[in-house]
Amino acid sequence: MRVAAGVDVGSTQTKAVVMAENGGRSILARALVDTGANVRKAAENAFLTACRNAEIPPTEVGFVVGTGYGRYNISFGNAQLTEISCHARGAHFVCPSTRTVIDMGGQDAKAISVGSDGQVLDFVMNDKCAAGTGRFLANAADVMGIGLEEVGPLSLRATRAIKIATVCTVFVESDILSYLAQGKKAEDILGGVHLAIAKRTLSLARRVPIEPDVTMTGGVARNVGMVRALEEVLGSKMQVSPDAHFMGAIGAAVFALEKMDQSFESSMWRPEHASGSGH
Amino acid sequence: MRVVAGIDCGSGFTKAVLVAQNGSPTSSILGKGRAKSGINMEEAAQSALQSALENAGLGRSQVDYVATTGFGRYGVGFRDIQVTEITSGARGAHYLFPGSRCVLDIGGQSTRAMTMSESGKVRTFKTNDKCAAGSGMFIARAAKYLEISIEDVGTLSLQATNPQPISSVCAVLAESEIINHVSAGVSVENILRGIHDSLADRALAMLKRVGMEGEVTFIGGVALQAGIVKALQEKLGAKVNVPPDCDYVCALGAALLGHKRLALKENSASIQEVS
Numbered sequence A: 001m002r003v004a005a006g007v008d009v010g011s012t013q014t015k016a017v018v019m020a021e022n023g024g025r026s027i028l029a030r031a032l033v034d035t036g037a038n039v040r041k042a043a044e045n046a047f048l049t050a051c052r053n054a055e056i057p058p059t060e061v062g063f064v065v066g067t068g069y070g071r072y073n074i075s076f077g078n079a080q081l082t083e084i085s086c087h088a089r090g091a092h093f094v095c096p097s098t099r100t101v102i103d104m105g106g107q108d109a110k111a112i113s114v115g116s117d118g119q120v121l122d123f124v125m126n127d128k129c130a131a132g133t134g135r136f137l138a139n140a141a142d143v144m145g146i147g148l149e150e151v152g153p154l155s156l157r158a159t160r161a162i163k164i165a166t167v168c169t170v171f172v173e174s175d176i177l178s179y180l181a182q183g184k185k186a187e188d189i190l191g192g193v194h195l196a197i198a199k200r201t202l203s204l205a206r207r208v209p210i211e212p213d214v215t216m217t218g219g220v221a222r223n224v225g226m227v228r229a230l231e232e233v234l235g236s237k238m239q240v241s242p243d244a245h246f247m248g249a250i251g252a253a254v255f256a257l258e259k260m261d262q263s264f265e266s267s268m269w270r271p272e273h274a275s276g277s278g279h
Numbered sequence B: 001m002r003v004v005a006g007i008d009c010g011s012g013f014t015k016a017v018l019v020a021q022n023g024s025p026t027s028s029i030l031g032k033g034r035a036k037s038g039i040n041m042e043e044a045a046q047s048a049l050q051s052a053l054e055n056a057g058l059g060r061s062q063v064d065y066v067a068t069t070g071f072g073r074y075g076v077g078f079r080d081i082q083v084t085e086i087t088s089g090a091r092g093a094h095y096l097f098p099g100s101r102c103v104l105d106i107g108g109q110s111t112r113a114m115t116m117s118e119s120g121k122v123r124t125f126k127t128n129d130k131c132a133a134g135s136g137m138f139i140a141r142a143a144k145y146l147e148i149s150i151e152d153v154g155t156l157s158l159q160a161t162n163p164q165p166i167s168s169v170c171a172v173l174a175e176s177e178i179i180n181h182v183s184a185g186v187s188v189e190n191i192l193r194g195i196h197d198s199l200a201d202r203a204l205a206m207l208k209r210v211g212m213e214g215e216v217t218f219i220g221g222v223a224l225q226a227g228i229v230k231a232l233q234e235k236l237g238a239k240v241n242v243p244p245d246c247d248y249v250c251a252l253g254a255a256l257l258g259h260k261r262l263a264l265k266e267n268s269a270s271i272q273e274v275s
Helices: A037-052 A085-093 A132-142 A149-156 A169-182 A186-205 A223-235 A246-278 B042-057 B087-094 B135-148 B152-156 B171-183 B189-212 B225-234 B246-274
Strands: A001-007 A013-022 A024-032 A063-067 A098-103 A111-114 A120-126 A216-217 B002-009 B013-021 B025-035 B065-069 B102-106 B110-118 B120-129 B216-217
Touching: A001 A037, A001 A085, A001 A246, A013 A037, A013 A246, A024 A037, A024 A246, A037 A246, A063 A085, A063 A246, A085 A098, A085 A111, A085 A120, A085 A216, A085 A246, A085 B013, A098 A246, A098 B216, A111 A186, A120 A186, A132 A149, A132 A169, A132 A186, A132 B171, A149 A186, A149 A223, A169 A186, A169 B171, A186 B246, A216 A223, A216 A246, B002 B042, B002 B087, B013 B042, B013 B246, B025 B042, B025 B152, B025 B189, B025 B246, B065 B087, B065 B246, B087 B102, B087 B110, B087 B216, B102 B189, B110 B189, B120 B189, B135 B152, B135 B171, B135 B189, B152 B189, B171 B189, B189 B225, B216 B225, B216 B246
Parallel strands: A001 A063, A098 A216, B002 B065, B102 B216
Antiparallel strands: A001 A013, A013 A024, A098 A111, A111 A120, B002 B013, B013 B025, B102 B110, B110 B120
């Protein structure tokens, strides 16, 4: 059995996945930690926790691929890949019929067009604005004085979703306050907020363009309200795996197993190559 | 003598200015006052007006007319008239700097640029209606995270030795960039000047889009910060006019426009009486 790992250092949370190849490929363990200010430490923590969860000594992990915005801060990584490649690859591993990935993370939103082998065909990315990111939702939750995990379920109970014209995190904050002051219901406000963000994210995603199956990845996939709002605007169901949050790390681990093969092969070829050059 | 109150209901603060006119077009500013804006715009407007009245030593009954402006202008029930903050800002800036043809107004949640005619009429304008990028909120959030008071931002920024650029457009995402700078050991002064540089860049782009020419007058609460004024002047390569009460200019403009309206109304009333 050969073991490799993927570490996805996101802006908000760092994810690690340990994967084994033994005939087929399977996920042995996952770990999730807050990224915080010390990116290097977060990567290390996530990796070691995943190893512990997998009951595999870290020294037996043959190859580690880092991804996410903090990927170059991973001191123990053997290679780095963009989160775009890793999300596409991870989504393809979990759901091979994936042709479009919608990734909503802590600080950015992306849409990726995926080929039949899990390769990236095209992508669009929004990293200029917090709309559609976890930060946006965390901010909305803060303003309403509720927990981030309550925002989605509460929005599902909306009966008359309020029309929200702006998706700017700062403007929505004051909008929410004035709607609350007008006596509007929290669920109707949140219903409107989720719908506005879904529309904006999909108008970005349509530039790739969107082909079925659509797989949603990233931490925001855990928000049931956002999933439903996206499906409503999209007019079709999406694939939302319980591992959606780990998709980047899963993709990185798949790449790590493949890279391990290559480095194994190249090390086998080296003596032959050396003797060849000796003639 | 007629006294008109101009009340600017902004996203952060509500400002009131009392202006007197005595038949002739010369106006005099009697007093000013402000209050924090909240959910209830009417309440904030009342208390800003009250503080302006105390400042001027006048009673409420001495106010003949009330003109409101700013995003909460419709929320004030006791108003006689409301004008947009674009019109009032241009009018106020023109009163203070008659030679100015271009106004930059950066407030708590808004950025506006307008050009105006010789008489202070708005010709062209641009606003950030879609998002808070480039507005005072950008600075307010940074100050909150850095745990410094907003009043100190301007002077601290002037002490920067090696400004660190902030590339984010989004006021919310900029926070993470600031966190990175802090953990990399960048000084507060250098971070703040970086923020001011970034805002000045955005403001300049807006001024260019609006067709900036001649003297620029910089108004709004953010103009109180010396650091951004310096950054803007450096990028512009010219001095900009910053009135001492730069945050009261829209309220002043509203009061002046209120006077004009009041005079028209009284004129037409006297014509009706005659006929």
